[in-house]
Amino acid sequence: MAHIPELLRDGxxxxxxxxxxxDDKGEATLSTTIDELRKxxxxxxxxxxxxxxxxxxxxxxxxxxxxxxxxxxxxxHLTCAAHTRHDLELLIERYRIAGIENLLxxxxxxxxxxxxxxxxxxxxxxxVALIRSVGNFSVGVAAHPEPHPRSESIQADRDHTAxxxxxxxxxxxxxxxxxxxxxxxxxxxxxxGVTKPVIAGIMPATxxxxxxxxxxxxxxxxxxWLADKLYAVEDQGPAAVRAVGVSEATKLCEELRDxxxxxxxxxxxxxxTATREICDNLGI
Numbered sequence: 001m002a003h004i005p006e007l008l009r010d011g012x013x014x015x016x017x018x019x020x021x022x023d024d025k026g027e028a029t030l031s032t033t034i035d036e037l038r039k040x041x042x043x044x045x046x047x048x049x050x051x052x053x054x055x056x057x058x059x060x061x062x063x064x065x066x067x068x069x070x071x072x073x074x075x076x077h078l079t080c081a082a083h084t085r086h087d088l089e090l091l092i093e094r095y096r097i098a099g100i101e102n103l104l105x106x107x108x109x110x111x112x113x114x115x116x117x118x119x120x121x122x123x124x125x126x127x128v129a130l131i132r133s134v135g136n137f138s139v140g141v142a143a144h145p146e147p148h149p150r151s152e153s154i155q156a157d158r159d160h161t162a163x164x165x166x167x168x169x170x171x172x173x174x175x176x177x178x179x180x181x182x183x184x185x186x187x188x189x190x191x192x193g194v195t196k197p198v199i200a201g202i203m204p205a206t207x208x209x210x211x212x213x214x215x216x217x218x219x220x221x222x223x224x225w226l227a228d229k230l231y232a233v234e235d236q237g238p239a240a241v242r243a244v245g246v247s248e249a250t251k252l253c254e255e256l257r258d259x260x261x262x263x264x265x266x267x268x269x270x271x272x273t274a275t276r277e278i279c280d281n282l283g284i
Contacts, residue, residue: 002073003138004044004102005169008197013043013263014284015199018270020047020058029270036272038070040279043263046104046172049077051111056091064098075140076100078131079108080121088121088130096135103131104140105168128167143171143198145181149219158188165194172265174218175203177226177248179255197262204249204274205230206242246274250281257282 007013016037021027034045047063049055059076067074076095080088095103105127110118121127128139141164147157165171176182182200189198205211208230215222226248233240253264266275 002101003169004073004075004140005138005197007043007073008170008199008262010043012257012261013199014040014279015042015044015046015263015265016040016275017046017048017265017267018062020050020055020062021270026270033268033270033272034066034070037268037275038072040276040284042072044073044075044102046075046265047077049079049106049108051079051081051109054111060091060094060098063095063100067098067100073102074100075102075104075138077104077106078127079106080124080127081108081119082110082116083119083121084117085120085130088127089134092131092134092137096137101136102138102140104142104172105131105164106142125164125167128164132167138170139168140170140172140199141165141168143173143185144219145173145176145185146220147185154184154188158185158192161185162189162192162194165189165196168196170197170199170262172199173201174220175201175214175267176220177205177223177252178221179252179259182256182261183259199263199265200253200256200261201265201267202249202253202278203267204242204278205245206274207238208234208241211245242274246277246281249274250278253278253282 018030021030045066047059049059063074063076066072105124107124124141131137131139143161144157147154151157173182186198205226212222229244230241233244268275
């Protein structure tokens with residue numbers, strides 16, 4: 001398997017994010033989704049990591065399965081919240097032994113209701129350094145176009161993202177709905193001398209309630225113009241809402257692609273339909 005920065009040199013990437021299923025029904029849904037989306041020849045796929053390591057083993061097992069049995073380059077998410085340094089070293093070593101070469105280093109949050117120690121590492125850049133000390137991994141970090149909700153200011157956010165990218169190889173953004181937010185992030189990093197690849201995270205607005213909740217959680221703006229378009233077709237049913245969300249996500253991707261974005265990561269929520277339709281629209 002290859003390091004993701006090497007794959008980005010071949011042109012705009014297309015990748016899909018999956019999450020470990022919680023039960024047998026979820027496992028069947030995810031299996032169907034992966035089988036369908038792997039036909040798109042993704043540059044890589046990534047697997048999320050539950051708060052505080054709540055999906056630690058399931059994430060590991062899914063990453064290894066996709067990587068080894070399906071022949072897809074796979075990236076594992078890893079967070080440092082509620083972990084000891086030793087815990088993280090052991091997990092990173094497990095990935096190294098299993099042949100996983102790409103990790104996404106995240107600060108993360110503890111599980112809801114967690115009252116244990118916060119963890120020995122506080123920030124993603126500390127996790128990046130720890131990963132580097134264990135093996136020859138390609139390391140990605142998260143970037144927040146709008147920016148991170150806990151940042152004191154947009155300038156502070158850009159400073160922090162630049163610091164993370166100083167040690168990492170690339171970044172993947174949280175989702176956003178207007179290309180101007182991505183361009184502002186790239187300009188802010190460039191003014192700080194950072195030119196490493198920043199992959200655009202794409203989340204089509206296929207459910208008004210779900211996308212509103214997720215936007216609030218990550219501190220993103222849910223623009224009025226998009227909400228108005230979705231509400232205008234709400235009484236026509238979920239398929240009509242999804243069609244609007246897919247159409248607007250396609251337009252966003254086209255604008256980003258025309259500007260030379262290094263790639264897209266689609267947050268699938270373990271479902272294939274919307275991502276497949278956007279890929280069709282883009283000719284992927």
